[in-house]
Amino acid sequence: MHKEESFVENRIKSVGFALRGALLLIRTEASIKIQVGLAILVTIAGFYFQISPTEWILQVLAISMVVGVEGANTAIEKICDFVHPEFDKRIGFIKDVSAGAVMLVSIGAIIVGLIIYLPKIF
Numbered sequence: 001m002h003k004e005e006s007f008v009e010n011r012i013k014s015v016g017f018a019l020r021g022a023l024l025l026i027r028t029e030a031s032i033k034i035q036v037g038l039a040i041l042v043t044i045a046g047f048y049f050q051i052s053p054t055e056w057i058l059q060v061l062a063i064s065m066v067v068g069v070e071g072a073n074t075a076i077e078k079i080c081d082f083v084h085p086e087f088d089k090r091i092g093f094i095k096d097v098s099a100g101a102v103m104l105v106s107i108g109a110i111i112v113g114l115i116i117y118l119p120k121i122f
């Protein structure tokens, strides 16, 4: 019983740390501010154009993919700067690949957005 309580307590603490991380990400990173801004805009657009439940699911998935991968990219950049602040082309490679991952999911999200909204606008 005691063990179970501490398990629940630990889970609650972990959620607190994760929330703090998400807030730190939004407060400190310029690119995530733009992504969150776009997420708010398309959410408003979703209500305005009354998109279907399937379109909502795809939109929510696209948004969470971009923001989630951006969070991982930021963490990777911070690790790189922490373990190796000096210029090194291997660090450059790691950061470029990480930024490339954000770009790939962003392209997917843009395509999802175009497929949902272009027929509704034109």
Ligand SMILES: Nc1ncnc2c1ncn2[C@@H]1O[C@H](COP(=O)(O)OP(=O)(O)OP(=O)(O)O)[C@@H](O)[C@H]1O
Binding pocket: 029, 031, 073, 077, 084, 085, 086, 087, 088, 089, 090, 091, 092, 093, 095, 096, 099
């Ligand atoms: N220590 C380093 N060694 C070699 N190249 C680096 C190094 N630090 C940064 N770079 C190069 O500069 C690019 C930008 O790195 P930086 O850490 O400034 O990311 P950023 O511009 O803050 O990214 P974001 O906009 O996603 O936060 C990297 O993708 C890499 O090509």
